[in-house]
Amino acid sequence: MRIDIITIFPDLFSRVFDFGMIQQARERHLLEIKLVDLRQFAEDKHRTVDDRIYGGGSGMVLKPEPIFKAVESCASPGQKAHVVLLSPQGTRFDQEKAKQFSLRDHLILICGRYEGVDQRVADFLADEEISIGDFVLSGGEFAALVITDAVSRLLPGVVGKGDAVLEESFMEDLLDYPSYTRPAEFRGMKVPEILLSGNHEQIQRWREEERLRRTQERRPDLLEIGKGSRTKK
Ligand code: SAM
Numbered sequence: 001m002r003i004d005i006i007t008i009f010p011d012l013f014s015r016v017f018d019f020g021m022i023q024q025a026r027e028r029h030l031l032e033i034k035l036v037d038l039r040q041f042a043e044d045k046h047r048t049v050d051d052r053i054y055g056g057g058s059g060m061v062l063k064p065e066p067i068f069k070a071v072e073s074c075a076s077p078g079q080k081a082h083v084v085l086l087s088p089q090g091t092r093f094d095q096e097k098a099k100q101f102s103l104r105d106h107l108i109l110i111c112g113r114y115e116g117v118d119q120r121v122a123d124f125l126a127d128e129e130i131s132i133g134d135f136v137l138s139g140g141e142f143a144a145l146v147i148t149d150a151v152s153r154l155l156p157g158v159v160g161k162g163d164a165v166l167e168e169s170f171m172e173d174l175l176d177y178p179s180y181t182r183p184a185e186f187r188g189m190k191v192p193e194i195l196l197s198g199n200h201e202q203i204q205r206w207r208e209e210e211r212l213r214r215t216q217e218r219r220p221d222l223l224e225i226g227k228g229s230r231t232k233k
Helices: 020-027 064-073 095-102 119-125 141-152 200-218 220-225
Strands: 002-007 032-037 050-052 060-062 082-092 106-110 128-131
Touching (some): 002 141, 020 032, 020 141, 060 064, 082 119, 095 141, 106 141, 128 141, 200 220
Parallel strands (some): 002 032, 002 106, 082 106, 082 128
C-alpha cells in the first residue's frame, strides 16, 4: 500500500515513521509513505500556498491550485488513488474506516492549515473528508499520522500473529479484554486467578465476558451500533 501525505510541513514527519509497526511495514515493503511538500507546487517565487478568504473574515485558507497539482503529481499509472481531505467537518474516523482504508492500494491525505482549505478541494478533488474527532487541530498533519498508524497495523503481514488484531478494541464492536503480565502479585495487587489456571477454554470464556462487560460499562453505544455483528464470528 502507498500513502502520500500532502503538507506544508514535511519535516514534521522526519522520524515518526521510523519506529514500531510502521517501520516494520515499510521494511517489509508492505507500506510506502511519501511526503509531498505542498510549497513545491506554488506558482510564485515566494512559494505562497495560502490566501485571504473571499467575502472577508480573518485568517487565510490554502489555495486550490497547488493542492490540485500536488494530488496530480501523486498519480500512478493504472491505479486510482483514494483522495482524503483531513477536516474537522469530515466523517469521523474509526476502526471500520481504518479497515476500509487498509484495503486500498493508494491513499492520498491532504493536510489543511490556517482556516482550512479552499472549498473546491472538498467539492471537486477529494473523494471524502475525514475528521479524527470533534476538536480542532491547527493542521491536518497529526490527523494524517493517526490515520497512517491505524491503517498500517491492519495491513496483512504487518502484525506478526495473524489474529492478534482481531481481538482488539472495536473489532466486532467490542473493547479489548484486560491484560496482565508477571509478576502474578505486585504490591498486593493480584492477577485474576483464572489467568494462571492454564485452562485455555475458561480463559477464553473469561476474556469474552470481560470484553462484553467493559463495553457495556464504557461504550454501550458500540453494542447498539454492532447489533448482530458479534454473532457472525
Ligand atoms: N476553520 C476550520 C473549521 O472550523 O472547520 C478549521 C481549520 S483547522 C484550524 C486547520 C486544518 O487542520 C484543517 O483544514 C484540517 O486539515 C486540520 N484539522 C483540524 N482539526 C481536524 C480534525 N479534527 N480532524 C482532521 N483534521 C483536522
